[in-house]
Amino acid sequence: MKKYYFLLLLAVSYFTTAQTFSLDSSFGESGYKKINSTTLSDAIMLPDGQFITAYSSSSSINIKKINQNGTVDAAFGTKIINVDSYSSIDESESVKKMVLHNGKIIIIGKANANPTYSLYNLFILRMNLDGTLDTSFGTNGFTKISLGQNGTADDIVVDDNGNSYVLGYNMGSFMLKFNANGIIDNSFGNSGSLALGSFNPKKLYRQNDGKFLLVGSKKNTSTNINESYVERRLTNGNYDSGFGNNGVIIVPSNMHTSVTNFEYDYSNNTILLLHSASDGYDSVFLSKIQISDGAFVTGFSNGGRTPNYSFTDAPRLFISQIKVLPNSKILVIGNVSNFWTANINTQLFVMRFNANGAIDYSTSNNGYQIFNTTPPSTSVRADYIQRMFVLDEGSFILSYSGGSATYGYSSYLTKFTGAFLGVNDTAVDRSQSPLILYPNPVGNTFTIQNKNKGNYSFEYRILDVLGRIVQTGSSKFNTETNIQELQKGKYIILTEAKGEKQSLKFIKN
Template sequence: MWLFSSRKAQRTAPARRPSAYRPRLEALEDRCLLNAGFLDPTFGTAGAGLVTTAIASINNSGGQGLGQRALIQSDGKVLAIGGSTVRYNADGSLDSSFGSVGIANYSGNGGALQSDGKILLASISGSGGFSLTRLNSNGSLDTSFGNQGVVTTSFSASTAATQIVVQPNGKIVLAGGGGVKSGKSYGAFELARYNPNGSLDTSFGRQGEVTTFFGQFQVSTQALLLQANGELIVAGDTDISAPQEWLLARYNANGGLDTSFGNKGTVTIVSASGAIGSAWVDGAVLYPNAGTPNDGKIAVVGSNAALSSGPVLVRFNTNGSLDTTFGSNGFVPMAIGPFEVAFDSSGRFVVAGVGDVSLERLNPDGTPDTTFGSGGVVTTGLPGTHGDGLVIYPTTGTDTADFGKIAVVGAVGEERGRGGVFDGVFDGFMVARFLPSAPPSAPNFVVSGPASATAGGPFSVTVTATDPNGNVLTNYAGTVDFADLASLDPQAALPANYTFTAGDQGVHTFTVTFYKATDQALFVADTATPTMNGREMGLQVNPGQVARLIFVASPTSVTSGSGFYLYAEALDAYGNLTSFSDTVHFSSSDPNATLPSDETYPGNNRNLGSFILRTKGAQTTTMTDVNDPSLFSTITIQVT
């Protein structure tokens, strides 16, 4: 078996925020009944339904983020686009024919597939404008496109391309939000259209570019929609240091504002409270032309205090007005904090949520689809995960086995900072795949283990084979295999494959050891029938006792007589940050040094105090635990 080593686009200035609304949801049962919305046991190892790729493999430079967009190829392969571009086979394994063992080191805030299988990536250029990259289907740069595979476009204000669509004629449209112009915030929707070869389409806007200015604040673009008549709709919002507003604009095919939409081409919905975070757009989708009264209407997910105190799904008429026939005066409340929305083949809304990777499915009229999960909502129950990209497998192509399934791309392994609070730092990509409808009932496993464990400390997990009604299968004699989120902890010690014996009576206890302090999961499946599976989600692995102290981010040289600061970390035996509160003493090889007095260790990465070295040459500085002198750290600094 292969290991699992494998909000949305980052804003121009601050990173995309997670939703402030994080309701407590019922997690998936350990007894894994295969209901609609359950993780797909045919994706990944040991029936897990998800795979991860280590962050060490990902280029996360430039604030590109992790796993921001998901695309499905006609053969069922999944593209995860973010800090790098990763392709997975239909079963969740990394596609070794793509890039380097499945990973192409090209980043994007947004992505799209061309009809010929080439891949387009939208991002930010080094000069603060749009960057458009085209990859061949094998993950290499398409050097026939633009300048050796890359096109950059500058605007009068700094901006980043976060949205992309490909028109039927092969032309490519990028959209992004304006940032700063001449040192001041410049709130605008920025668009550019390119010919198939990467040159700007001068028939669009002014020489291929369009700017719609809203005010001196920053603006985020969260959706770019292409209508059947060639018109374009952009949905976004103002950023944190601005009036809190939803913003929509519709453009004619030539790039001019469609004055029949809203107020001369734009729609603004101002938050009633004005509080930061009270008006966020998190995704939008366009109703297809299907011969219904809703053709061409626009659905938006997000939050806006002018409509509701919590997350909402809102529908707009084709002229930009609220559709008061939908829900309560145009909106319906949602149970999850959203980050994207899509339609399935039955016209139902599928909404993906941040935090623990959750999904909500609503009927076309906005009511919860109670056949999906619990009351229309599913959550993986895995803390430390963050969803960013949502895609539904199309009902066309060669991968007929996965039609209608739901894939979510995001990040996994969010680290816990001070006080155990998640800090927004993730360890890797994650792709999770969900079932759209309930398969036949099947036997499964109940996986029972502790809620928490200590890094390096073995703990017991009991696996019980049950029938669909939860009765123990005392005659179960199959073989099980195990998987975890291996990209988080490659050293984890999982049980070897095991064949149940008659003496087990359907129940067996195993030993597991994790070494990295993070939130983990354990998956178990029958090797012959992976649909018989079980999982233990949200196991918190805590760091062990302090084993060593290290100085971090220390200067290599200082000027004699000049003050400087030092910082340190306390680590357990496996390199995890851990708590430490003993008194520490400082000493130096420099007899003329000025050092801080003995003090209680202030915490990891906290200022230890002011240091001054005066004797020129290489000088050492040491921090020692007063209670346990075997705990110390020494650095050498050149004094000039």
């Protein structure tokens, strides 16, 4: 009897705490917008707040535009891109990642290389914002490279000159470099491909100084355990010997762990790493290292690493998304199954941490919340969470996909309100704020007037629509601040002067 009473308390706690974090019913259909019926897709947010989505359908990639309110842009329609001459591309991974760069969209994925579907090609394509192929890139808009039977593309970054670096796998991990015209750069690595050995990378990032950070896991051959692994490489692909131990950081563990994602904070010279761990019960932990040399930040949690956080009511847990919010809270999102019974569908799992790495219990007694991934009638699982977009008003949108035994596969955009995020904790009612930013929209410079502090100096951070810090620095009130390096779009500037924090929104034209 006590066991059932405990389960009842869990159920009551789950449904009551979930109310602090809810769907935005004004978006799409009651908070959800179904994009397509496929196993995997991707989405990017444009500077105007609209979304471009890409997914596979038969032998083509379909491109759609979604408005800010979750409706389909009928004027844009559906654009069709063919990259495979055979009857069907590999739908499971045909669209693996999209990036927006200088007004162009670059997509990577894989397609069939022969009629028997036993070999695959990695493709990289570039298209215009209207959904048409950029025929100046590769051959009529795309380039294909042989990957062999088990090849796959995982991640991509683009440098300031338009060169693309693609993370892939085929019997070992590698990084490919394509020049701005979409042609493989044979001067990089071995004929354009840099072998990464037995390292199993999950994410690739290009720092402001051009160095590359790769995170994932690597097997410890002595213990046969996969351990969280980070490496940094120079622009030519060589290890950065000044980072960690000759370019490598290993987080020792007595269980299987992996770095699944990370966040840069250039203003504090740190990198926040998100780890998953498993020893029967799955868990999550955070660590923080210095950008300069990879040393652990001793002021974060216990010597730079939090404990492993696990939950007996969520034994199958995988966290994949992390975002440091403007108020320094840390948001992580993933999926969970087997919450109360082994038969529950994979659902969204959300946690928030304080800046020091401790769990934030202010929004939930459990420290986390669980949500249906789609309207209950569809029973779609949150198997793959591709993107998290934090919007400037404090809400956020997830792009994810998953399967259902009854309804098949689907991909969705889902919008949540910002009450749980606390993004606006540092925001100020404009009518009460002493700050005025002008002109707005902004050209290459703006000025912030402070009614209370004259020409005092202030430190600032500028965040884009994804919540990424894109510029930091110091300036003075009533003096022009230069932002000519920023692309057009919406931004938030966070200022701090004499211990007083303020935030303002602006648009760069």
